[in-house]
Amino acid sequence: AQSVTQLGSHVSVSEGALVLLRCNYSSSVPPYLFWYVQYPNQGLQLLLKYTTGATLVKGINGFEAEFKKSETSFHLTKPSAHMSDAAEYFCAVSEAGTASKLTFGTGTRLQVTL
Amino acid sequence: DTGVSQDPRHKITKRGQNVTFRCDPISEHNRLYWYRQTLGQGPEFLTYFQNEAQLEKSRLLSDRFSAERPKGSFSTLEIQRTEQGDSAMYLCASSSPIGQPTNTGELFFGEGSRLTVL
Numbered sequence: 235a236q237s238v239t240q241l242g243s244h245v246s247v248s249e250g251a252l253v254l255l256r257c258n259y260s261s262s263v264p265p266y267l268f269w270y271v272q273y274p275n276q277g278l279q280l281l282l283k284y285t286t287g288a289t290l291v292k293g294i295n296g297f298e299a300e301f302k303k304s305e306t307s308f309h310l311t312k313p314s315a316h317m318s319d320a321a322e323y324f325c326a327v328s329e330a331g332t333a334s335k336l337t338f339g340t341g342t343r344l345q346v347t348l
Numbered sequence: 349d350t351g352v353s354q355d356p357r358h359k360i361t362k363r364g365q366n367v368t369f370r371c372d373p374i375s376e377h378n379r380l381y382w383y384r385q386t387l388g389q390g391p392e393f394l395t396y397f398q399n400e401a402q403l404e405k406s407r408l409l410s411d412r413f414s415a416e417r418p419k420g421s422f423s424t425l426e427i428q429r430t431e432q433g434d435s436a437m438y439l440c441a442s443s444s445p446i447g448q449p450t451n452t453g454e455l456f457f458g459e460g461s462r463l464t465v466l
Contacts, residue, residue, distance in 0.1 A: 243388075266453040277352075277439060277457035278391070285452050324390050328453055335381060335404065336455055338390035 236261045236327045240339035248347050253312040255342045257299075257325030260306065264330040267308040269299055272322045272341075281323075284308065285330065295319070320346045352458035354440050360464045361430055368426045369461045373442030380423050381455060382415055383439040384408065391439055397423060430465045437462050 241256040259265055266285050270278040282293025289301040295318075299310045308325060322343050326336040353372040361367050373380045378399050383391035394413070395405045399420040409415075412430075417423040427434055441455035 238390075268454060270457075275460075275462070277459045278441075279457075280454050283452065283454055326390075330453075335393045335396055336391075337393070340390045341388075 236265070236329070236337045238325050238327050238337060238339035240325055240342050242342055243340065244343045244345065246345040246347060247315045249317055250314050253297075253310070253315045253319065253344065255310040255323050255325075255344065257308045257310065257339060258306055259308060259325070259327045261327055261329070266328045266330050267299075267301060268326040268328075268336065269293065269297070269308075269310050270324045270326060270338075272324065278324065281310070315344075315346045317346050317348075320344055352440055352442055352456055354438075354458040354461050356461060357459060358462050358464075360466065362466050363430060363432060365430055366426065366428045367430060367463060368424055369438050369440075369463075370422060370424050371440030371458060372422045373440070374444075374456055376444060377442035377456070378420065378445045379443045380417055381441040381443075382423070382425050383441065385437040385439055385460070386435075394425075427463075430463075432465045435463055435465045 237260045239258045268283045269281040272278050281297050282291050284291050284301040292298045297312045322341045324341045325339045328334050328336045355370045381396040382394040385391045393406050394409050395415050397417040412428045415425045437460045439460045441457045444451045
């Protein structure tokens with residue numbers, strides 16, 4: 235079985251500050267890893283994904299994440315927060331190569347203050 | 349391509365009534381997924397189809413819930429005898445066939461159907 239743990243249900247940063255959202259996963263097989271963003275009353279939009287190859291992946295809106303197998307982590311970062319980044323962020327895992335269902339974490343709400 | 353479409357976006361019903369949600373996936377996608385999301389939680393897997401075959405169902409999908417995809421295109425999710433605990437956002441997602449270059453494991457989500465049971 236796969237699982238995802240997102241540390242910190244709420245994170246608050248100042249505009250222009252570093253954003254760091256934490257994600258740890260558990261998987262018995264090589265994983266695919268994803269970060270999705272959700273704005274109020276909307277569906278989920280893919281920010282970035284790790285499948286194979288380079289462990290540092292870049293996504294939309296200046297976000298990036300690094301797959302660290304030894305730490306079973308896939309933390310999301312952005313060098314400089316913008317007010318428009320305020321949203322709910324979800325980390326998800328699936329089994330590599332099967333395009334099977336995604337298992338999501340409980341989410342982290344990012345607040346950006348002036 | 350208009351993406352994944354869900355209807356209705358919002359549904360308010362009284363306890364005990366039946367409700368049905370519809371999902372139209374991206375046209376070339378053969379896999380279709382249903383998730384449920386309650387307030388402050390991440391999406392929870394309910395079931396998925398490959399073409400018209402329902403390949404997996406979660407234990408969350410009680411016998412009051414039924415999902416169909418009769419022609420391998422759109423899907424419906426019906427909830428019978430709704431309870432207040434069914435209030436949630438019901439999300440539909442689709443993905444392209446395994447083995448195709450377009451399939452990199454991600455799911456494409458619709459805007460969701462929000463159910464409120466009074």
